[in-house]
Amino acid sequence: MQDEGGRSSVADGSQVDGGVDGDFMDDYDETTSVDDGTLPPERYLDRELSWLRFNQRVLELAEDPTTPLLERVNFLAIFATNLDEFFMVRVAGLKRRIVTGLAVPTNTGRAPADVLSDINALALELQHRHVRCFHELVKPALDEANIHVESWADLNDDDRTRVDEIFSTKIFPVLMPLAVDPAHPFPYISGLSLNLSVRVRNPKTERVEFARLKVPTVLPRFVQLPDDGSGRVRFLTLEDLISNHLDELFPGMEVLEHHEFRLTRNEDVEIEEDEAENLIQALERELLRRRFGPPIRLEITDDMDEVTLGLLVRELGITENEVYRLPAPLDLGGLFQIAKLDRPHLKYPKHVPVTALQLQPAEPNAKPDVFAAIGAGDILVHHPYESFATSVQAFLEQAAADPNVLAIKQTLYRTSGDSPIVEALIDAAEAGKAVLALVEIKARFDEQNNIEWARKLEKAGVHVVYGLVGLKTHCKLALVVRQEKGGELKYYSHVGTGNYNPKTSRLYEDLGLFTADDQVGKDLTRLFNELSGYAIEKKYKRMLVAPRYLRRGLLKLIDAETKNARAGLPAGIRIKVNSLVDEAIIDALYRASQAGVSVDIVVRGICALVPGQEGLSENIRVRSVLGRYLEHSRIFAFHHGGDPQIFIGSADMMHRNLDRRVEALIRLSDPAHLDQIDQLFDATMSDRTASWHLQPTGEWLRRATRDNGTALADLQNTMMGRIGGRRRPQTAR
Incomplete structure (x- = not known):
């Protein structure tokens, strides 16, 4: 602020001088x-x-030599997965508007087709810059740190003998080559899968055939090579290893060409909620359709021949403008595996979140009382600098265990697979408390996970609702109703900027407010009633x-x-x-x-x-x-x-x-x-x-x-x- 001025506040949550009630x-x-x-x-x-410029800033962190090395690897992977989602959702949306003839202009008033042309140019430029960063900046730095991403040409005879054993025992049984001929139609190519296109010739008939080989996602993308006594950690990409054993997959055939390719599909989900009798069932049907969305981007290695490219373009129904020629390896999102190596000196120094001062017990070794702390005054927590576990998680766990708590109401947009937040709600319901969970099952790419949690909560006796038709419930709210001494009911509220997710709380910067303000409690009660029932409420005093x-x-x-x-x-x-x-x-x-x-x-x-x-x-x-x-x-x-x-x-x-x-x-x-x-x-x-x-x-x-x-x-x-x-x-x- 320019001027602190004469600050004033009203304790009951109302406002003065034209305030926000x-x-x-x-x-x-x-x-x-x-x-x-x-x-x-x-x-x-x-x-x-503008979004592509944001991803460019992510890339600049990977290019920066002052960023710890394995964090640079992590930013390379983040750039890749960010771009995948951008194409699956944003580019897919633009193309859908073009195909369906919806000439709705973009936010700048330009036609979607013109914006799409600019997107393709900038995205291709950034992808090439991304690959150069890996090959010219990060990979040499990894070599210096004794972490080597090898190619087949780097391996000596002893290495290749040991890799042959790895292939025959751990990889070969999982592979499924699919021929393409009059008896075998062109196979379905799933979104974001990494594939090998293989052209082989039958030496007896001289006939040239095409086959597709999917690189298995159930195997590590980077295969760790056996220790050669050098002290180096060495990896070989799975597709490189497979490519150099194609003769075992096509015995008796002459392998002419093999190239990598990767397809991105439209994976956005659209459901007509007004027409859906059961939202979960409608969403599950759409999730099945997501796998079969139309292609929107084809990434190929820059050495792919024109015959193979022509076949892919024709069979996939994709245009030349949607083809991205890139140096191998494709899909650098797989670098997350390298980034997770246990090399603390190559990562950001470890940071342990502290417990917010107001939530620390007054005496050493005393058990903290979250409700007493909130009752003493509003508490603003700043994650991940301040601990999520000793604030939000502790708040809900204490609410679940406290016999004086009568009700818990909470929104869940994204949460982790083994969430203590969900477990606290289940514990509370099983203890006989009234528990309401508003689970947003339309949270993009978390739909299936949230459906599973919703069903688990319902089985435990939690009242699960899915919000309002046509709206996603994105707010981060938790309300605890507690009976105090003397029988009065008191509200304890939490309003946050981030999801109730213990895992992302260690990576996302977020704020959260705990308050026992009676007015906020009433605001949240009315809002939850609107979300779970049939209420039209205007009177939010502090929100x-x-x-x-x-x-x-x-x-x-x-x-x-x-x-x-x-x-x-x-x-x-x-x-x-x-x-x-x-x-x-x-x-x-x-x-x-x-x-x-x-x-x-x-x-x-x-x-x-x-x-x-x-x-x-x-x-x-x-x-x-x-x-x-x-x-x-x-x-x-x-x-x-x-x-x-x-x-x-x-x-x-x-x-x-x-x-x-x-x-x-x-x-x-x-x-x-x-x-x-x-x-x-x-x-x-x-x-x-x-x-x-x-x-x-x-x-x-x-x-x-x-x-x-x-x-x-x-x-x-x-x-x-x-x-x-x-x-x-x-x-x-």
Whole structure:
């Protein structure tokens, strides 16, 4: 914030001076979000190309020699899997609009076909850069660290003898070559599978045949070679090993050509919820169809002959524009296997999360009481710097075990396979408590996992619901109703920015608020009733909830800053999100900038806003931070005339979040928490902190060193030190 001002807060959760309560929505003038013709028509960056620029930033971490070596390998794998999902969902969506004749323009107003052409060019450029990074930068560094990714040509006779044994005993029995001839139609090629195309000749008839061989996913992608006494760890790609044993798969035939290829299919899921009698059954049918989605990308090795390529293009029904020629090996997502090697000195130094001060027991060795801590005041936790296990997990486990707890209500969007969160809900239900779990079974690529958890919860007696028709429930909410001494009921609430997933909580940067505020408890009770039953509720006193009111609430807050700036009063906006695409929000930020409001934006991924453009956005700065942790928290902070309004929650500034999802933001009220958020923004936006700066051209400029070549501060290391160094105040004895 520009000016701390005279900060004030109201303990009961209401607001002062035009605050964000349920009533202020009713008189909100929505015309502030409509373009009045004063903004230039070409004022947005293309969202798809912006996403590719985000993945480019991931790649830059792999290219950076100061990044620990196995972390560079990990970023190479992340780049590859990110790009796969981008093609399966975003590119697939664009192609579907083109094929079906839906001439809906993209967010920049351009035709989908024109954007698709730019995507193909930039994606191909980045994939080649990705492969060069592996071959020219990372692989030589691995060699120096005695980790070798070998090729067949690197092996001596002793190595090949031992590899022959590995092939015959562990690989050959699993392989399934499929011939293509009049009796054997061209086989189905599953999405993201790695394959070998093989052309063989029958020496008796001189007839040339084609066969497809799928590289088994049940085997390690990188086969570890036997120890040769050198102390080196050596690997050979599975496809390289198989390629050099094709004569054993096609005995008596002459192998003419063999090449690698990989197909990406449209794997997005669409269901008509209004017409589905049973949502789970409808979704399960769609998951089966997902495997057979149309092809959208064909990756081939750059040595593939034209005859083989022509066959693949014809049989797969793909166009030349959808073919990506790349040096081997394809699918560098398999590098996750190498990144997991036990070499601590080649990874980020280990970081152990600390327990939030308020959740630490007052006496050493005493058992922590989460409810007592929350009852003493709001608690803001910052993961992964502060422990998920001793905060969120402990909160739900204590609720399950506490005989005074009567009910638990929770949303589940993504969780891990052996989740202690789910187990806590099951324990609570089996102990006789009323438990409601809202499981979002439409969470992309986690659908099957969530269906299985939903059924397990139902069997244990948990009331499982799936939210509202036509909306995904993306908010991160947990509510515990407890009977206190004297018989009164008390609410204990948690509202977070990240999923209830213990595994990702160690990798994702997120915030969560615990509160015993009675008003928040009532807000969550009403919201859960709306999600599980038939309720239409407007009165959220300390929260903004999508799809009805979140965009409108944020637009009102932005408009208030704009009016204050025009009146010569202090004004400021700070926003941290994963993606910023929504045109109404962007236009409001442009108007705020034109009025003189200082706007700081931190975006991890997509940003369609153009910063630093004279007359439009010269007061807007956009930064991006990537590192060992995935920046995931969403924060919205407004100066608000010296009475700061700061919200955290689950919503990104995208159409799907604001219009087609149930999202929730909660307002922070504790002055210490407001200071904490201010300090986080100060550190993030500081010129002394390493980050990427978005340019008016849409390019991202990395600032990692000072002019003298010394490294700028790493934000995540700064936060580790700052939070790890907190100490509980000493009380007088």
